Each structure stands twice: as structure tokens, then as C-alpha cells.
Amino acid sequence: MFDPLKIGIAGLGTVGVGVIRLLAEHGELLATRCGRRIDVVAVSARDRDRDRGVELGAFKWYDDARDLARDGNVDVVVELIGGSDGIALDLSLAAISAGKHVVTANKAMIAHHGTNLAVAAEEAGVNVVFEAAVAGGIPIVKAMREGLAGNCFNRVYGILNGTCNYILSAMRESEREFDDVLDEAQKLGYAEADPSFDVDGIDAAHKLAILASLAFGAPLDFAAIHTEGIRHISPVDIDYAGELGYHIKLLGIAALTDRGLEQRVHPCMVSTDVPIAHVEGVFNAVVAEGDFVGTTMFSGRGAGEGPTASAVVADLIDIARGARAPVLGVPAGDLTAIPAASMSDHQGAYYVRLLVVDRPGVMADVTAALRDAEVSVEALIQRGRSPDDEVPVVLTMHETREAAMLQALKQINALDAVLDTPRMIRIEQL
Amino acid sequence: MFDPLKIGIAGLGTVGVGVIRLLAEHGELLATRCGRRIDVVAVSARDRDRDRGVELGAFKWYDDARDLARDGNVDVVVELIGGSDGIALDLSLAAISAGKHVVTANKAMIAHHGTNLAVAAEEAGVNVVFEAAVAGGIPIVKAMREGLAGNCFNRVYGILNGTCNYILSAMRESEREFDDVLDEAQKLGYAEADPSFDVDGIDAAHKLAILASLAFGAPLDFAAIHTEGIRHISPVDIDYAGELGYHIKLLGIAALTDRGLEQRVHPCMVSTDVPIAHVEGVFNAVVAEGDFVGTTMFSGRGAGEGPTASAVVADLIDIARGARAPVLGVPAGDLTAIPAASMSDHQGAYYVRLLVVDRPGVMADVTAALRDAEVSVEALIQRGRSPDDEVPVVLTMHETREAAMLQALKQINALDAVLDTPRMIRIEQL
Numbered sequence: 089m090f091d092p093l094k095i096g097i098a099g100l101g102t103v104g105v106g107v108i109r110l111l112a113e114h115g116e117l118l119a120t121r122c123g124r125r126i127d128v129v130a131v132s133a134r135d136r137d138r139d140r141g142v143e144l145g146a147f148k149w150y151d152d153a154r155d156l157a158r159d160g161n162v163d164v165v166v167e168l169i170g171g172s173d174g175i176a177l178d179l180s181l182a183a184i185s186a187g188k189h190v191v192t193a194n195k196a197m198i199a200h201h202g203t204n205l206a207v208a209a210e211e212a213g214v215n216v217v218f219e220a221a222v223a224g225g226i227p228i229v230k231a232m233r234e235g236l237a238g239n240c241f242n243r244v245y246g247i248l249n250g251t252c253n254y255i256l257s258a259m260r261e262s263e264r265e266f267d268d269v270l271d272e273a274q275k276l277g278y279a280e281a282d283p284s285f286d287v288d289g290i291d292a293a294h295k296l297a298i299l300a301s302l303a304f305g306a307p308l309d310f311a312a313i314h315t316e317g318i319r320h321i322s323p324v325d326i327d328y329a330g331e332l333g334y335h336i337k338l339l340g341i342a343a344l345t346d347r348g349l350e351q352r353v354h355p356c357m358v359s360t361d362v363p364i365a366h367v368e369g370v371f372n373a374v375v376a377e378g379d380f381v382g383t384t385m386f387s388g389r390g391a392g393e394g395p396t397a398s399a400v401v402a403d404l405i406d407i408a409r410g411a412r413a414p415v416l417g418v419p420a421g422d423l424t425a426i427p428a429a430s431m432s433d434h435q436g437a438y439y440v441r442l443l444v445v446d447r448p449g450v451m452a453d454v455t456a457a458l459r460d461a462e463v464s465v466e467a468l469i470q471r472g473r474s475p476d477d478e479v480p481v482v483l484t485m486h487e488t489r490e491a492a493m494l495q496a497l498k499q500i501n502a503l504d505a506v507l508d509t510p511r512m513i514r515i516e517q518l
Numbered sequence: 519m520f521d522p523l524k525i526g527i528a529g530l531g532t533v534g535v536g537v538i539r540l541l542a543e544h545g546e547l548l549a550t551r552c553g554r555r556i557d558v559v560a561v562s563a564r565d566r567d568r569d570r571g572v573e574l575g576a577f578k579w580y581d582d583a584r585d586l587a588r589d590g591n592v593d594v595v596v597e598l599i600g601g602s603d604g605i606a607l608d609l610s611l612a613a614i615s616a617g618k619h620v621v622t623a624n625k626a627m628i629a630h631h632g633t634n635l636a637v638a639a640e641e642a643g644v645n646v647v648f649e650a651a652v653a654g655g656i657p658i659v660k661a662m663r664e665g666l667a668g669n670c671f672n673r674v675y676g677i678l679n680g681t682c683n684y685i686l687s688a689m690r691e692s693e694r695e696f697d698d699v700l701d702e703a704q705k706l707g708y709a710e711a712d713p714s715f716d717v718d719g720i721d722a723a724h725k726l727a728i729l730a731s732l733a734f735g736a737p738l739d740f741a742a743i744h745t746e747g748i749r750h751i752s753p754v755d756i757d758y759a760g761e762l763g764y765h766i767k768l769l770g771i772a773a774l775t776d777r778g779l780e781q782r783v784h785p786c787m788v789s790t791d792v793p794i795a796h797v798e799g800v801f802n803a804v805v806a807e808g809d810f811v812g813t814t815m816f817s818g819r820g821a822g823e824g825p826t827a828s829a830v831v832a833d834l835i836d837i838a839r840g841a842r843a844p845v846l847g848v849p850a851g852d853l854t855a856i857p858a859a860s861m862s863d864h865q866g867a868y869y870v871r872l873l874v875v876d877r878p879g880v881m882a883d884v885t886a887a888l889r890d891a892e893v894s895v896e897a898l899i900q901r902g903r904s905p906d907d908e909v910p911v912v913l914t915m916h917e918t919r920e921a922a923m924l925q926a927l928k929q930i931n932a933l934d935a936v937l938d939t940p941r942m943i944r945i946e947q948l
Contacts, residue, residue, distance in 0.1 A: 110668055110810050120735075120848045121667050219665070225811035227665025234841070235649070235657025237551050238540055238831030305550075363796050363817065380540050381655035381828035384818035387793065388811060398811035401668030411664070411841040418550045 092125035093408040094161055095191075098153035098179055099168035100133035100140055103193055103220070106397030107166065108142045118401070122408035126401075129161050157182035164189045164407055166400060172196035184208045184216065191403045193220035193396055199294035203307040203423065206415035216415050217403040222295045223248060223372040225395030226388040227402060232302040232376060233417045239378025241303040245341040245518070246374035247367050248295040248353075250390035251279045251286035252318050252338040256355075257368040260326045260335065266319060278370055288317035289338065289353040296340030299374065300351050302417045303342060304426060309351070312428035316354035325441060325513060328469075328482050329357050332439070335365040339516060348429035356516035357439055364518065375518070432491035437466070437515035439484050442500065443508040446470075446479040450505040454481070457503070461496035463488045478507055484515065522555035523838040524591055525621075528583035528609055529598030530563035530570055533623055533650070536827030537596065538572045548831070552838035556831075559591050587612035594619045594837055596830060602626035614638045614646065621833040623650035623826055629724035633737040633853065636845035646845050647833040652725045653678060653802040655825030656818040657832060662732040662806060663847045669808025671733040675771040675948070676804035677797050678725040678783075680820035681709045681716035682748050682768040686785075687798040690756045690765065696749060708800055718747035719768065719783040726770030729804065730781050733772060734856060735848045739781070742858035746784035755871060755943060758899075758912050759787050762869070765795040769946065778859035786946035787869055794948065805948070862921035867896070867945035869914050872930065873938040876900075876909040880935040884911070887933070891926035893918045908937055914945065 097104050111118065111126055119125045130148040132155070150156055153175055156165050165183035167190060169176040176197050180190050184205070192198065198205070198218050209216040219229045223246065232244070247253050251273060258269045270287065273279035285291045297310040318338050329336050334357035342351045358365045363385055367373040372390030377383050389395040416423060444450050451468070458465055464486040470479060485493065497510050527534050541548065541556055549555045562580040580586055583605055586595050595613035597620060599606040606627050610620050614635070622628065628635070628648050639646040649659045653676065662674070677683050681703060688699045700717065703709035715721045727740040748768050759766050764787035772781045788795045793815055797803040802820030807813050819825040846853060874880050881898070888895055894916040900909060915923065927940050 106810070114668065114670065117670065117735075118668065120852045121844070123844075123849070225666075225808075226814060227661050230660065230665045231657050234836060235660045235832050236655075236828065237835045238544065238548070238828045240544065240547065305547075363793060366793050366796055378655075378828060380536070380824040380831075382819045382822075382825055384656055384816070386814070386816050388814035392812075394810040395812055398666065398668045398808060401810075402665050405667045406664065409841075409843055411839075411843065413839055413841065414551070414553075419553070422550045 090124040092127040093163055093404065094127055094129045095164045095166055095404065096130035096132070096156035096159060096162035097128060097166045097168065098132045098156055099170065100131060101168065102393045103396045103400065104133070104168045105140050105142050106393035107400050110397045110401050112142070118405065122405055124408055126404050126408055130156055130159055132156055153179050154182055157186050157188065162188060164191060164404065167192040167194055170194055170196070172200040177201055180205060180216070181208060184212045184214055187212055187214060189215045189407050191400055191407070192216070192218050193400060194218070195221040195291065195294035195298065199297040199308060199310040202298065202301065202416065203420065206420040209415050210420050215407060215412065217406065218298070219403050220396045220399035222298050223374055224388065224390040224392065225398040226372060226374065226386045227399070228374045228386050229302065230402070231386060232299065233413050236376055236378050236381055236384065237417065239380050241376060241378055243341070243343040243377045244299050244303040244374065245339050246299070247337055247364065247372050248292040248340045248390070249286055249338060250370035250372055251283065252292070253367070253372070254278050254370045255287070256318060256321065256336055256338065259321070259323055260330070263323050265323060266321060287319055289315040292338060292340045293353045296342055296351055296353055299340070300342035300349065303376065304344060304349060305418045305423060306349065306426045307423045309428065312351055314352040314354070314431040318355050320511065321355055324480065325511060328441065329439070332357070332484065333360055334358055334515070335360055336513065337365065341516070344426070345429050347433050348427040350429040350434065352431065352434070354514060356514055358516055358518060362518045434490040435487055436490065437485055437487050437517065438493050439482070439513045439515055440497065441511040442481045442506055443478055444481055445476065445505040445507065446474050447476055447505065453503050453505065454500055457499035458496045460499065461492045463492050463496045520554040522557040523593055523834065524557055524559045525594045525596055525834065526560035526562070526586035526589060526592035527558060527596045527598065528562045528586055529600065530561060531598065532823045533826045533830065534563070534598045535570050535572050536823035537830050540827045540831050542572070548835065552835055554838055556834050556838055560586055560589055562586055583609050584612055587616050587618065592618060594621060594834065597622040597624055600624055600626070602630040607631055610635060610646070611638060614642045614644055617642055617644060619645045619837050621830055621837070622646070622648050623830060624648070625651040625721065625724035625728065629727040629738055629740045632728065632731065632846065633850065636850040639845050640850050645837060645842065647836065648728070649833050650826045650829035652728050653804055654818065654820040654822065655828040656802060656804065656816045657829070658804045658816050659732065660832070661816060662729065663843050666806055666808050666811055666814065667847065669810050671806060671808055673771070673773040673807045674729050674733040674804065675769050676729070677767055677794065677802050678722040678770045678820070679716055679768060680800035680802055681713065682722070683797070683802070684708050684800045685717070686748060686751065686766055686768065689751070689753055690760070693753050695753060696751060717749055719745040722768060722770045722783045726772055726781055726783055729770070730772035730779065732847045733806065734774060734779060735853060736779065736856045737853045739858065742781055744782040744784070744861040748785050750941065751785055754910065755941060758869070758871065762787070762914065763790055764788055764945070765790055766943065767795065771946070774856070775859050777863050778857035780859040780864065782861065782864070784944060786944055788946055788948060792948045864920040865917055866920070867915055867917050867947065868923050869912070869943045869945055870927065871941040872911045872936055873908050874911055875906065875935040875937065876904050877906055877935065883933050883935065884930055887929035888926045890929065891922045893922050893926045
């Protein structure tokens with residue numbers, strides 16, 4: 089048996105504790121699977137005295153995580169601090185410079201600095217791996233980089249944020265408002281006190297940037313992602329979606345189009361005929377469409393101590409076994425930028441909900457606005473009648489250009505009889 | 519860039535041609551991803567003159583596949599001949615002895631000889647890899663061996679045969695008989711002329727044996743698998759299943775129980791609340807339940823030229839990159855046999871359909887037989903009435919021991935008023 093792989097863990101929150109627990113519980117098994125032990129030798133966190141429920145006495149303690157990079161006894165730095173910059177990035181770069189492998193769960197850091205980290209890692213001859221950064225315990229980074237690496241991809245998409253998926257599932261099941269369900273999610277620990285990273289789609293966008301780079305061999309381009317969250321989704325829309333045969337999901341979608349690389353995160357109406365529509369609650373799912381393999385889907389828990397620890401340890405197992413693949417699937421020097429497709433050129437179908445005064449001529453005005461923008465209506469539903477009172481009207485559009493849809497909505501919003509800002513949700517063909 | 523990885527392909531059926539096509543179409547991309555080219559240098563098949571739609575002129579031709587093992591120019595032998603023994607096994611063992619890696623899609627060979635092949639490969643210091651042997655293009659072998667390797671597993675199961683899943687999906691959608699749909703599947707190329715390997719569950723059992731070995735670190739034990747096929751499933755049962763909230767799926771299930779390792783392939787009633795119930799047509803899906811990661815599901819096309827070629831090439835990419843993991847997840851010497859749980863000790867819920875004469879006292883006799891065997895009835899449904907004529911009766915049982923259920927069925931079958939052999943389908947708690 090080879091020498092143990094010696095690791096230093098920076099950050100002892102839920103995930104760090106999970107990693108320590110997993111390595112302790114499955115130490116013998118992992119030694120058998122890897123041909124060598126994986127031993128924690130050093131740790132760092134802000135508060136040394138906090139009781140975390142795991143034994144830390146045997147590990148060297150550092151108050152400053154960056155000192156892990158300088159510890160000659162550490163082969164691998166496991167970065168679980170979080171944040172795109174700051175100590176996490178300093179530590180990762182220092183570890184690479186010191187010839188240490190880096191394992192991280194930090195999606196923000198990879199989304200913003202992944203390309204530079206890949207360049208640095210290649211120069212130093214070490215690995216930077218981040219299975220835990222995308223979709224929790226699901227081994228999707230490995231699948232993109234290795235298991236499906238024989239394919240060219242046209243599209244990769246998924247439910248990348250468990251908090252949003254939990255909220256949307258719960259809203260549908262219990263017919264409650266967003267704020268009410270968010271409140272519950274916070275109490276259950278599925279949402280942070282400040283939920284904006286999750287519910288505004290930023291966390292999903294971080295993960296999408298990583299998936300897109302792996303799928304298309306392009307440098308990470310987080311800034312190019314069109315990002316919308318789920319705050320404006322109402323139970324009424326979820327209800328109409330159900331009637332039309334859809335579930336509403338927050339998807340991250342990256343696709344090669346003839347207009348360039350489209351990267352977008354926003355709520356989508358997804359046909360209940362496709363399996364991803366049935367991925368509920370805190371589960372994540374990623375669909376990769378390869379030219380030879382066809383459509384593959386991977387689902388599982390997207391966050392939490394156990395799943396994230398499972399992903400971090402999978403990366404450690406690879407390092408212990410000496411497995412090597414390029415950080416982003418191809419050598420950093422071979423990453424090729426793909427022009428970003430503008431969201432205004434996006435082609436898709438749309439759902440629109442209006443609140444209008446129920447009086448003759450309103451529908452003529454609305455459909456005239458759509459005609460002027462060259463948007464073609466697929467269906468128009470007005471439930472019930474209440475003359476001269478307000479009434480909701482739902483329309484679905486055939487595939488059209490986003491700019492045309494927005495132009496039409498602007499005109500519609502300006503109509504006297506339209507009482508509230510029109511709600512638009514994209515209908516996704518999957 | 520390193521020297522090309524030179525491969526010899528034995529067997530030029532659908533999959534072999536797919537591999538040649540993939541390597542030709544994506545040669546440059548793969549060279550970038552691997553840091554070296556993957557080049558076909560030699561091939562072997564039965565008929566040299568057949569037009570396969572791909573250019574073979576540049577490759578050395580062998581009439582006898584076993585000669586590939588002796589070709590000093592070949593680094594990797596890709597075995598796509600099939601069959602558990604015979605030339606496939608001879609070639610694989612010869613290649614290993616000659617210090618060549620083996621990539622195979624041969625589930626029968628791995629199911630029967632995987633442990634010996636692993637021993638031989640370790641001794642020779644080469645790899646034997648078989649991603650394509652389980653669930654087509656889905657990278658599930660890699661997931662079990664690497665991506666989820668931080669976990670202990672309690673259960674792994676899946677839809678492992680696309681032919682059966684296609685037939686069951688089509689029977690449900692079109693309310694047709696098994697024979698009728700099988701006929702159609704044969705015309706569409708989804709079923710072989712002799713369909714028994716598929717519809718009798720043997721192919722699924724081969725794959726299950728492999729998954730179980732990977733999940734539980736045990737030698738392959740194909741002989742221990744309880745195997746039933748789908749020939750006896752009737753549209754009536756599919757209909758009742760739907761009423762009760764189930765779809766009928768042929769599952770392969772391997773689970774650690776306190777009675778030992780249970781390995782079984784048989785039709786199951788699966789609640790429509792669980793995602794795998796919605797995996798339809800020729801798709802496969804595998805669910806792995808790890809102690810840290812929780813429930814993960816992987817789905818995709820389980821067969822066909824493109825998906826299988828994708829899996830074969832993924833194995834070649836690993837070899838080209840120098841990645842190494844033990845053949846069966848742990849070194850062969852560490853594989854530990856787990857006693858097989860007897861099927862008669864299986865604990866589960868059951869669906870039973872009877873055809874009985876509609877007259878007073880029949881239900882009393884049936885329920886008495888169940889009581890005598892200590893089987894507890896959950897529900898009993900008799901649709902319609904036709905006194906003194908035949909009428910179907912459907913029962914579901916609470917969890918009980920298989921031996922007790924079979925004992926009760928024997929007694930029920932002996933009743934005068936029971937007109938046909940009772941039909942039993944297990945209800946699976948997933």
C-alpha cells in the first residue's frame with residue numbers, strides 16, 4: 089500500500105464536518121478502494137472553540153487558512169470556505185503554487201476564476217477539482233469530463249438549485265405564495281437567511297457557467313449568463329401551467345445555437361411528459377445531450393452535508409488513485425471562447441398572463457400589439473366573465489424572437505385596459 | 519503530446535462500427551481531451567467483405583480475433599464479439615496475458631468471468647473496463663467505481679433492459695398484449711429474433727450482477743440472482759396497476775439485507791410517485807442509494823450504436839489519460855463474498871390477480887387460505903358482478919415473507935372456484 093494522501097481542510101462548516109465524518113466512518117473502505125489511506129492532517133476555521141460534533145484534536149490547527157498552503161505535510165488542500173474571491177482564492181492559488189492539489193466545493197470561485205485556476209494548476213502540474221461545486225452529490229462534473237467525453241454536446245441544462253426547486257414544488261403542492269414558502273424553507277434550513285443568491289438565480293448561474301465550460305470546451309463566462317430568479321412566480325401561474333400540461337422549474341440552460349453560445353437561468357414551463365419535470369423538492373438534475381450518447385439525465389440531492397461530502401471525497405479518491413483529467417475537460421490552452429448569443433435574439437415559446445378590464449375591444453388591442461411585433465399566438469384563455477371588472481387572460485405564443493416578445497409586452501403594458509405588469513414565463517422545449 | 523493509443527477492435531457489428539465512426543468524427547477533439555490520439559490500428563470480424571458503411575482499409579485485418587492479442591502494435595483490445603465464453607473470453611485472457619488493456623461491452627462475459635478477469639488484469643498490471651456492459655451510454659460503472667466511491671451502498675437497482683422497458687411502456691400506452699408488442703419491437707429492431715435473453719430477464723441479470731459487485735465489493739455471483747421475465751405480464755395487470763397508482767417495470771435489484779445479499783430481476787409494481795416509474799421506452803435508469811450521497815438516479819439510452827460507442831470510447835479515454843481504478847472498485851483480493859439471501863425469505867408486498875367463479879363463499883375461501891399462511895390482505899377489489907360466471911379479483915398484501923405468499927397461492931390455486939393460475943406481481947417499495 090502507498091503512503092497516505094494527507095489533506096488539509098479549510099472551512100469547518102456543514103461540508104467540512106461532513107468530509108471529516110465520512111473519512112472517519114469509511115476510512116478502511118476508502119483505503120481498500122484507493123490502495124492508500126486518505127488522512128486529514130490539518131484543519132482551519134474561524135472559531136477554534138466551537139463544538140462541531142467531530143473530534144479535531146489529532147489535526148494540526150491553523151487560524152489562518154492560507155497557512156495550509158505552506159504546510160509541507162499537506163498534499164491536498166480542501167477549500168470549503170466559500171466566496172468567489174478573498175481567502176478562498178488566495179488559499180487556492182497559494183496551494184497550487186506550492187505544488188498541492190486543490191479540491192473545492194466553491195462554485196462562485198470556479199465560475200469567476202476557474203479558467204485562471206486551470207492555467208495555474210497545469211503550470212504547477214497539480215489538479216484542481218470541484219465535483220461538489222455542481223449539483224451536490226451527483227457526479228456530473230466527472231460525467232462531463234470523463235464518462236461522456238466521447239461526445240460533442242449541443243445542450244446541457246438542469247435544475248441546479250435545490251432551494252428554488254423546493255420552493256416551486258411546495259408552492260405547487262400547497263398552492264401557497266412565494267414569500268410564505270420561502271419562510272418555511274428558511275425554517276427548515278433549505279434556504280439561507282439572505283436567500284438572494286439562491287432565489288435570484290445566481291447560485292444556479294455559477295453552476296451553469298461550470299457545466300457550459302465543461303460541455304463546450306470554452307473558458308468560463310459567468311458574465312454572459314442571462315439570469316432571472318423565481319421571486320415573481322405566483323401560484324396563479326403555477327396553476328395555469330398545470331392546466332397547460334407544464335410544471336414551472338428554475339432551469340439553467342447552456343446551448344450552442346447558430347447565434348453563439350446561449351447561457352440562461354430563468355423559470356421555465358416544462359412539459360410534464362419529460363422526466364425532469366418530476367424532479368421535486370431539494371433534488372437537482374442535470375441533462376446532457378451528446379451527439380452519440382443521446383439524452384442522459386443525472387439526479388440526486390443538490391446540497392447538504394452528506395451529498396456534498398460524498399462529492400468532495402470522490403475528488404480525493406481520484407487524487408489518491410492518481411487519476412488525472414484536464415481541469416476543464418481540455419487543457420486550458422485549448423479552451424476556445426464562443427461568442428455569447430444575445431438574449432434578445434433568443435428563440436422560444438412564451439406564456440403571458442395579463443390582468444385586464446373585461447370589456448369589448450381589449451382582446452383586439454392585445455392581439456393587435458402581438459401582430460405588430462410579429463408574435464404569433466398559439467392559445468388565448470379567458471376564464472370566467474365579469475363585465476367591467478378585472479379578469480385574468482392567459483396567452484401562449486408560438487416560437488418567436490425574445491426581442492419581439494418584449495416589444496409586444498411593452499405595447500400591451502401601455503394599454504389602458506391592462507391593469508398590471510404582464511407576467512411572462514418562457515416555455516422550454518426539452 | 520504523447521504517442522497515440524493504438525487499439526484493435528474485435529467484432530464489427532453495430533457497436534464496433536459505432537466506435538470506428540465516433541473515433542473518426544471526433545478524432546481531433548478526443549486528442550485534445552486526452553493529450554494523445556486514439557487510433558484504430560487493427561480489426562477483426564467474421565466476414566471481411568461485408569459493407570459496414572465505414573472505411574476499414576487503413577486497419578490491419580485479422581480473420582481470427584485472437585490474433586489481436588498477439589499484435590505488438592496494439593495497446594488496447596476492444597472486445598465486441600459477445601458471448602460469455604468462447605472467442606470473447608479467449609481473446610480477453612490472451613490480451614491481458616500479453617499486457618494489453620481490455621475494453622469490452624460484454625455483460626455476459628463480465629457477469630460470468632469478471633472476478634477472474636479482474637485477478638488476471640491485476641497480475642498483468644493492465645485494465646479491464648466495461649462501461650458499455652451496463653446501461654449503454656450511461657456512465658454508471660464509473661459512477662459506482664469513482665464518482666460515488668465515498669459511499670457504502672445499501673441498495674442499487676434499475677431498469678436494465680431497454681427491450682423489456684419498451685415492451686412494458688408500449689403495452690401500457692396502447693393496451694396491447696405482450697406478443698403483439700414484442701412483434702412490433704422486433705420489427706423496429708428493439709428486440710432480437712430470439713428475444714429470450716431480453717424478455718426472460720437474463721440480460722438484466724448480467725448487468726445486475728456487475729452492479730452488485732461494484733456496489734458491495736463482492737465477487738460476481740450471477741448464479742445467485744433470482745430471475746423472472748415479463749412474458750406473463752398481461753394488459754389486465756397493467757390496467758390494475760394503473761388504478762392502484764403503479765407502473766409495471768422490469769427491475770434488477772441488489773440489496774443488502776440482514777439475511778444476506780438479495781439479487782433479483784423480476785417485474786415490479788412501482789409507485790408513479792417515484793421518478794423511475796416515468797423512465798419509458800428504450801431508456802434505462804439506475805438508482806444507487808449511498809449512505810452519504812442519498813438517492814441518485816442516472817438515466818439514458820440503454821443500447822444502440824451511439825450510446826454504446828460513447829461508453830466504449832469513455833473507457834478508451836480513461837486509458838489514454840492513464841486513469842486507473844480497480845476493475846471491480848476494490849482490488850480483486852479484497853472482494854468479499856456475501857452470503858446470498860434466499861428468495862423464499864424475501865420480504866415484500868404483493869399484488870395477486872385471480873379469476874374466480876362469482877358465487878358466495880369464494881372470497882371466504884381465498885381469505886382463509888391467506889390467513890392460514892399468515893399473509894395479511896391490504897385490499898381486495900372485485901370489479902362488477904356476474905353471478906356464477908367468471909370474474910377477476912385483485913388483492914394486494916401487506917409486507918410478507920415470499921414463502922408464505924407462495925404457500926397461500928398454492929392453496930388458493932387448489933380451490934375449485936379459482937379458474938386460472940393466480941398471477942402474482944411484487945410491489946416494490948422504492
